Amino acid sequence: MLSFIPLPAFADNYIWLLPQPSGACVVDPGEASPVLDYLAAHGQQLGAILVTHHHADHTGGIGRLKAAFPHALVHGPAGVANVDIIHHDGDSFVVGDVRFQVIATPGHTLDHLCYYTPGALLSGDTLFGAGCGRLFEGSANQMYASLARLAALPPDTWVYPAHEYTLANLAFARACDPDNPAVSERLLQDSQRRQQGKPTLPVRLDVELASNPFLRSGEPALLAASRQHDGNPINNALESFAVLRRWKNSF
Numbered sequence: 001m002l003s004f005i006p007l008p009a010f011a012d013n014y015i016w017l018l019p020q021p022s023g024a025c026v027v028d029p030g031e032a033s034p035v036l037d038y039l040a041a042h043g044q045q046l047g048a049i050l051v052t053h054h055h056a057d058h059t060g061g062i063g064r065l066k067a068a069f070p071h072a073l074v075h076g077p078a079g080v081a082n083v084d085i086i087h088h089d090g091d092s093f094v095v096g097d098v099r100f101q102v103i104a105t106p107g108h109t110l111d112h113l114c115y116y117t118p119g120a121l122l123s124g125d126t127l128f129g130a131g132c133g134r135l136f137e138g139s140a141n142q143m144y145a146s147l148a149r150l151a152a153l154p155p156d157t158w159v160y161p162a163h164e165y166t167l168a169n170l171a172f173a174r175a176c177d178p179d180n181p182a183v184s185e186r187l188l189q190d191s192q193r194r195q196q197g198k199p200t201l202p203v204r205l206d207v208e209l210a211s212n213p214f215l216r217s218g219e220p221a222l223l224a225a226s227r228q229h230d231g232n233p234i235n236n237a238l239e240s241f242a243v244l245r246r247w248k249n250s251f
């Protein structure tokens with residue numbers, strides 16, 4: 001099975017790295033040093049860079065990495081500096097032994113792309129452990145539709161988000177979905193992982209489906225919670241999602 005390695009960056013980013021015979025593939029290198037250090041320590045070259053969206057904490061290291069490894073190809077959305085191959089929804093491409101499919105997921109930003117290969121989803125700032133990205137550019141409607149596409153992937157897919165936000169997200173999940181045993185179980189396990197200095201990620205999609213309130217907004221418990229929080233009639237999963245997203249912003 002594919003297994004990406006987390007390279008911690010900044011306060012809470014992960015740069016995911018997949019060793020490949022043709023050179024390692026890294027995702028969202030917001031800074032270059034963690035990647036350069038890893039490659040030097042393991043005697044590897046850099047083969048490819050995948051970029052999910054334009055934010056600096058996902059792109060800031062690309063220039064330095066390209067300078068060190070000029071042959072590394074950068075895959076990403078239009079409008080990001082140093083991208084060699086611009087991708088759109090439905091594209092697919094090969095890095096080493098792996099074929100990735102591009103899933104456009106507007107919401108956090110309008111240019112956001114996720115990368116899927118059977119067994120692994122690089123979800124950037126769209127789908128987090130027990131949460132989802134803030135709506136900086138897109139609408140709740142767009143993000144809801146984007147998450148619905150990710151939620152429809154095979155449930156045994158491992159999800160690799162770009163940030164370690166899981167515990168804060170689970171605290172919110174406990175507030176809006178308090179009777180869900182999957183939330184309390186996950187909070188216990190992931191608290192232990194963090195106490196041991198381990199990542200909570202990747203996480204399997206079936207775990208997300210059971211405990212992420214943003215993927216469960218149409219469940220009766222979440223509809224009731226968003227109704228109570230908002231004070232207005234909430235009639236469907238999309239309206240409930242929009243309330244949960246606003247609620248989380250001020251949580």
Ligand SMILES: [Zn+2]
Nearest residue numbers: 053055108125
């Ligand atoms: Zn971002």
